[in-house]
Amino acid sequence: MKWLELLSAPDNAIIPSRLSQTTNKNGWKECGEFVNDVVWSKIMGNTIEDKLAVAKETEGKQWSVAVWTPNPNNKTFAKYGHTGIIMGEAGDNWIVRSSNLNGDWRITTDYIPKIAIQGYKSTNLTA
Numbered sequence: 063m064k065w066l067e068l069l070s071a072p073d074n075a076i077i078p079s080r081l082s083q084t085t086n087k088n089g090w091k092e093c094g095e096f097v098n099d100v101v102w103s104k105i106m107g108n109t110i111e112d113k114l115a116v117a118k119e120t121e122g123k124q125w126s127v128a129v130w131t132p133n134p135n136n137k138t139f140a141k142y143g144h145t146g147i148i149m150g151e152a153g154d155n156w157i158v159r160s161s162n163l164n165g166d167w168r169i170t171t172d173y174i175p176k177i178a179i180q181g182y183k184s185t186n187l188t189a
Contacts, residue, residue, distance in 0.1 A: 073169065077090065077096075079095055100185075109141060110140070117129040127148075129145045129181045130181075151176075
């Protein structure tokens with residue numbers, strides 16, 4: 063699936079993973095794979111540390127990769143964090159497209175407070 067197809071897939075779409083092993087047993091696309099498939103191949107790993115090692119920029123913009131921990135009290139989120147593509151902004155929020163934010167492997171568009179983002183990575187995507 064090409065990057066434009068991933069970014070324009072309808073909300074709640076479930077996209078099969080192309081990996082031979084996933085961290086979920088259903089074989090659906092998770093956040094890191096979603097971002098890798100949109101932007102590059104196999105540069106972003108699974109853990110929050112892996113994601114932040116790539117996303118070292120401090121300022122975001124449209125089409126950037128964003129990395130954050132949605133709920134630091136949740137052990138899974140604390141370990142893996144989350145990542146997505148910034149589609150735009152709305153006041154104090156980024157409009158972010160990602161997969162598996164809610165633990166359901168679905169692609170969603172969400173409003174994420176800018177203050178919650180821990181790191182960014184510029185991409186070659188254009189508006």
